[in-house]
Amino acid sequence: MFVSLLVLRNAFRHKLRTTLTIVGIVVAVAAFGMLRTLIDAWYAGANASSSARLVTRSSVSLVFSLPLSYAQKIRQVEGVEGVGWANWFGGVYVNERNFFAQFAISQSYLDLYPEFVLPDAQRRAFMADRQGAIAGRKLADKFGWKVGDQIPLRGTIYPGTWTFNLRGIYDGSDEGTDTSTFFFHFDYLNETIKRQYPGRGDQTGVFIESLRNADDAAGVSAAIDTTFKNSLAETLTETEKAFQLGFVSMSEAILLAIQAVSYVVIVIIMAVMANTMAMTARERYGEYATFKALGFSNGFVAMLIFAESLGIALLGGALGVLATFPLAETFAQTIGSILTGFKVSGETVVTQMLAALTIGIVAAAVPAWRAARVRIVDGLRAIG
Amino acid sequence: MSPEAALAHGAEGGALPDDADSAKTPLVSIRNLSKYYVRGDQVIPVLVDIDLDVGAGEYIALMGPSGSGKSTLLNLVAGIDKPSSGEIRVAGVDIARLSDADLALWRASHVGFIFQFYNLMPVLTAYGNVELPLLLTTLSRAERRARVDMALALVGLSDRADHKPNELSGGQQQRVAIARALIADPTLIVADEPTGDLDRTTAEEILGLLERLNDDLGKTIIMVTHDPKAAEKAHRLVHLEKGVLVE
Numbered sequence: 368m369f370v371s372l373l374v375l376r377n378a379f380r381h382k383l384r385t386t387l388t389i390v391g392i393v394v395a396v397a398a399f400g401m402l403r404t405l406i407d408a409w410y411a412g413a414n415a416s417s418s419a420r421l422v423t424r425s426s427v428s429l430v431f432s433l434p435l436s437y438a439q440k441i442r443q444v445e446g447v448e449g450v451g452w453a454n455w456f457g458g459v460y461v462n463e464r465n466f467f468a469q470f471a472i473s474q475s476y477l478d479l480y481p482e483f484v485l486p487d488a489q490r491r492a493f494m495a496d497r498q499g500a501i502a503g504r505k506l507a508d509k510f511g512w513k514v515g516d517q518i519p520l521r522g523t524i525y526p527g528t529w530t531f532n533l534r535g536i537y538d539g540s541d542e543g544t545d546t547s548t549f550f551f552h553f554d555y556l557n558e559t560i561k562r563q564y565p566g567r568g569d570q571t572g573v574f575i576e577s578l579r580n581a582d583d584a585a586g587v588s589a590a591i592d593t594t595f596k597n598s599l600a601e602t603l604t605e606t607e608k609a610f611q612l613g614f615v616s617m618s619e620a621i622l623l624a625i626q627a628v629s630y631v632v633i634v635i636i637m638a639v640m641a642n643t644m645a646m647t648a649r650e651r652y653g654e655y656a657t658f659k660a661l662g663f664s665n666g667f668v669a670m671l672i673f674a675e676s677l678g679i680a681l682l683g684g685a686l687g688v689l690a691t692f693p694l695a696e697t698f699a700q701t702i703g704s705i706l707t708g709f710k711v712s713g714e715t716v717v718t719q720m721l722a723a724l725t726i727g728i729v730a731a732a733v734p735a736w737r738a739a740r741v742r743i744v745d746g747l748r749a750i751g
Numbered sequence: 752m753s754p755e756a757a758l759a760h761g762a763e764g765g766a767l768p769d770d771a772d773s774a775k776t777p778l779v780s781i782r783n784l785s786k787y788y789v790r791g792d793q794v795i796p797v798l799v800d801i802d803l804d805v806g807a808g809e810y811i812a813l814m815g816p817s818g819s820g821k822s823t824l825l826n827l828v829a830g831i832d833k834p835s836s837g838e839i840r841v842a843g844v845d846i847a848r849l850s851d852a853d854l855a856l857w858r859a860s861h862v863g864f865i866f867q868f869y870n871l872m873p874v875l876t877a878y879g880n881v882e883l884p885l886l887l888t889t890l891s892r893a894e895r896r897a898r899v900d901m902a903l904a905l906v907g908l909s910d911r912a913d914h915k916p917n918e919l920s921g922g923q924q925q926r927v928a929i930a931r932a933l934i935a936d937p938t939l940i941v942a943d944e945p946t947g948d949l950d951r952t953t954a955e956e957i958l959g960l961l962e963r964l965n966d967d968l969g970k971t972i973i974m975v976t977h978d979p980k981a982a983e984k985a986h987r988l989v990h991l992e993k994g995v996l997v998e
Contacts, residue, residue, distance in 0.1 A: 369879075369886060376874035657870040660831050661931075662859020662887050664852065743831040747866070 374674040381647075385679060388643045392683025392726060393690055395636035400691035400711060400719045401698065402629035406622055408709040409615055414543065419581035420479060422610040423574040423591055426603040432570035433600050435557075438473075440594055441574055446587040448579045451476035452571040454553060458520030458529060460510070467506055469520065469549040471556040479577045482540040489514065489535030497555050500531035503546030507536045518549075525560060542710075575607070633722050640730035644676050648734035655738045656746020665739035672738055676731030677724070684723020688716050776843075777804035778938065778971050779828055784837030786823055786994075797823050799994045801837070810965040810972045812985035819991040821975045822943055828973060829862050829941040830854045842938050859887040863932030863970075865961075867944035869924040871916040877903065877927045878912040884935040902930035906960060922953035929960055933970065940964065942974040946981050958984050 379385055423441065425431035435452070442450045453476060456469040474494070477483060485493075485501060493499040502512060512518065516533045531551050539546045553571065561568030578587055588604040595602045605613070615622070648655075655668045691711050699709040784801040787794050798820045805811055813821040826832040827839055830846045839847050841861060849857055863884075864870070871880045881902050885895045903909050906926035916924050925945060932940050942961065946954035962984055964970040976982050990997040 369882075373872075373874065380874060653870065654872060657864075657866075657872070658883075659855065660829070660858065660864050660870075661884050662855050662857075664855055744826050747831075747870070 370671070370674065374671060374678060377647075377651075377671070378675050378678055384643060384646075388640060388679055389683040389686070391636050391639055392680060392723065393687040395632050395726075396684050396687025396719050396723055397690040397694055398632050399629050399722055400688065400715050401694055402625050402632070403715045403718060404691070404695050404709060404711050406625055406629075407712055407715065409618070409622060410612075411543070411545075411709075416607040416611045418584060418606050418608050419578050420607040421576040421578065421584060421588055421591070421604050422607050423576065423602045423604040424572065424610075426592070426601040429572065431600065432572060433574065433602065435569040435571055437595065437600075437602070438574060441576060441591055444576075444587060444590045444594060446579055446583045446590070447576045449475060449479055449577040451479045451575045452553065452573065453575065454556065454570075454572045455524070456520070456522070456529075456551075456556065457524045458522050460518065460520055465510070467547055467549055469551070471553040472550050473553050473571075476550070476575065479575050482544045483537045484540050485535050485537040493534040496532055496534055497552060498530065498532050499534040500549060500551035501535040501537055502533060502549045504536055504538050505546040506549060507533075509547075512536070525556065527563075529559075573610075576604075633726065637726045637729050640676070640680065640726050641733065643679075644672065644730045644734045647675070648672055648738045652738065652741055652746045655741060656743045659743050660747070669735035669739040672735040673728070673731045676734075677727035680723045680727030680730065681720070684720050684726070687723065688719050691715075691719065778807040778809070778842055779803070779805035779973070780838075780840040781828070782838045782840075784824075784827065784834050784839060786820070786827065786832075786835050797994050798827075798834075798991075801994075801996050803989065803996060805971060805973060807971055808965070808969045809987065810961070810985045811974070811987045811989055812982040813973065813975045813989050813991060814977070814979075814982055815991035815997075818993075820994040821991045824991065825941050825943055825973060825975050828939070829864065830858050856887075859884060860935060861938040863935065863937040863940040865925070865928050865932050865940065865942035865945045867947040869916070869921075869928045869948075871924055871927055871931075873916050876913050876915055877908055877919065877923075877930075880916070880927055881930045881934055883931060888935065898934060899930075902934045903927075905933075906930045920953070921949050922956055925949065925953075925957050926960065929957070929964070933964060933968070938971065940970050940972045942972060944975055944977065946976070946978055954978070954981065 423433070423437075425433055432454075438450050438452060441447060451473045453470040453472045456471055458469050459465070460467070477485070477490070483503075489501070493501050500518060502518075506512075512533055514533055514536060518531045518533055520529045520531065521527075522529055537546065538544075557568055576587070576591070578584060584606050588606070591604040592602050655671075658668055658671075659665065695709060695711045702709065781801055781803040784798060784803075785796070786798040787796040789795070801824065803824075813824060815821045823832065827834050827847075828841065830841075830849070834847050837847070838845055844857065846854060846857060872883070875883070878899055881899045882895055885898060888895075890898070900909065900912075903912055906929055908923060908926055908930065911919060911923060911927075914923075916927070919927065925948075929945075932942075940961075945961065946957050949957060958981055961972060961974070965972050972985075974981070974985060982988055
C-alpha cells in the first residue's frame with residue numbers, strides 16, 4: 368500500500384515529463400501494433416486458405432495460362448475429387464483507387480469453396496445469368512451494392528467495359544474468410560475473348576482441385592505435374608496455402624523491413640524511457656540515500672525505480688493497445704480491400720503488452736542498479 | 752501517559768544499556784579509528800587514530816573547521832560509512848564488521864538521523880515521513896499510527912500531519928525530521944548541522960527540542976555543528992582538527 372502510493376506519487380512528480388513519456392509509449396506501442404497487424408494481414412490470405420485444396424498453374428509463371436482441356440485430365444488423377452478453374456480479370460470499378468480482386472470462375476468453383484456462404488436462391492440466380500456475378504459482403508458493403516445492381520468494370524487485361532448483374536452477396540463461414548472478392552462466370556469471359564481474340568480463348572490462369580484426402584496433397588500434386596510433363600504448358604501444383612505464401616514471399620523484403628521498423632520503434636522509445644528514468648533516478652539520489660540511511664535496503668530502492676518505470680510503461684502500453692483498435696479500423700477502411708483481414712489479433716495485443724513490459728524493465732535496469740549501489744554519504748552530499 | 756513517556760517506553764528498536772551498565776560501559780566506543788581516501792596514487796587522511804567514548808544519555812557536540820573530519824566521524828558512528836581501520840562499538844556491536852545488509856538493519860533500529868537539509872520525502876506528508884522508519888518494524892498499522900501521532904505531538908506538529916514538506920516552514924520540516932529520528936526509539940540520535948539551514952529563533956526552538964529529547968527521553972545525541980551557540984547546549988564538546996581529536 369505504502370509502496371504503491373509512493374510509486375504513484377513519484378511517477379507524477381514531474382507531470383509534464385511523465386505525460387510526455389506516456390504519450391511516447393502510447394504512440395510507439397500503437398505503431399508497433401499497427402505494423403504487426405499489417406504483417407498479419409499480409410499473411411491472412413495464406414492462413415485462411417486450405418491445405419485440402421491444390422492450385423495448379425503454369426510452371427513458368429503465373430502470367431502464362433493453361434489450356435482448359437487440362438481440366439479433364441486433372442479430374443482423372445487418383446485422389447482428385449473436384450476440379451474448378453479461375454482467371455484473374457483485373458478490371459477497374461469507376462477509378463483505379465477502387466481496387467478489388469475479380470475472378471472469372473467455372474461453374475464448379477463454388478462447390479470447392481464451402482466457406483463462401485451464398486443463399487440458394489441467389490446461387491440459382493447467379494448460375495442462370497450468363498452476365499451474373501457475386502460479391503463478398505465486405506466488398507458489397509464498401510460500395511453499397513445490392514443484389515440486382517449492375518456493376519460496370521473497365522477491363523485492363525481484357526479491353527472494353529464489362530457489365531455484370533449482381534445476383535448474390537456471399538458471407539464467410541468464419542471470420543477468417545475473405546469476403547472482398549468479386550466472381551463472375553468464366554464462360555462469359557471466355558466466349559467474349561474467343562469472339563474478339565480467337566487465339567486467346569479456352570485458357571485459364573489456374574486450376575483448383577479438391578482432394579479426397581488432404582494427406583495425399585504431395586502425391587496428388589506430383590501426379591498432376593507428371594501428367595503434363597514435357598507438354599507445351601508444364602504445370603506446377605501446390606497446396607492453396609503454399610500458393611498464397613508464394614505471393615507473400617514476393618514481398619518478403621518489404622515484410623522484413625516492416626518487421627524491423629516495428630522493433631526499431633520499440634527500441635527508440637526504450638531509449639527515451641531509459642533516459643527519463645535515468646534523469647529521475649539522478650534527481651532522487653539524495654532521497655534514495657536517505658531511505659538507505661533509515662535502514663531500507665538497496666533492493667527496496669531498486670524496486671522503487673522498477674515499479675515506477677513499469678507503472679509508466681504499462682499504463683502507456685495499455686493506452687497504446689486501446690488506441691490500436693480505432694487506428695486499425697480507420698486504416699482498414701482507408702485501404703479498402705487491398706489487404707483483407709486487417710484486424711488486431713489477440714496475439715498482437717499480448718505482444719504489445721510484452722513490448723511495454725520490456726520497455727519498463729530495460730529502462731529501469733541501469734538507473735536501479737546505480738541507485739542501489741550509490742553510497743549513502745555520496746547520495747546525501749547531493750542534497751543542499 | 753505523555754508523548755515523551757510513551758515514546759521512551761514503547762520501543763521496538765534499540766534499547767539503552769541499563770543505568771548500572773551505562774556507568775561502566777560507554778554506549779559508543781571508538782578505538783584507533785582511521786579513515787582515508789585514495790585519489791590515484793595519493794592517500795588523503797580524513798580521520799587519524801581516533802579514540803572516543805560516548806556514554807549513554809550523553810549529548811555531545813562535534814566541532815571543528817570545514818574538512819576537519821567531523822561529518823565523516825558522525826557518518827562512521829551512524830553506520831552510513833565504513834572506516835579504513837579501527838573499531839566502532841555501539842551498544843556492544845562492532846558496526847565496522849557488519850555487512851551492508853546487517854548494517855542497514857542495525858541503522859533501522861539503533862540510529863535516528865537529523866540532517867541539515869531535513870531530507871524529508873517531498874511526496875509524503877509529515878505523517879508519512881515520520882512513519883517511514885516504522886515500516887521496517889513489525890508494528891501493526893494501528894500501532895504505527897499511535898506512535899506517529901505521539902511523535903508529532905511531541906514536536907508540536909499534530910495539526911500539520913497532512914502537510915507535505917513544501918507546505919511547511921524550515922523549522923517545521925526539521926521538527927518533522929526530529930519526530931522521524933526518534934519514532935523507532937533509537938539507541939543513538941545523530942544530527943549533522945541540524946540548525947545550519949535555520950534562522951536564529953527557529954534554531955533555538957530546534958535546539959530546545961533536542962535538549963528535551965536528551966533530558967526527558969534520555970536520548971544519546973551526537974551533533975555536528977559550526978554554531979558555538981548550538982554547541983553550548985551539549986554536555987561535552989569534542990574538537991577535531993585535520994582529522995585528529997583535540998578534546
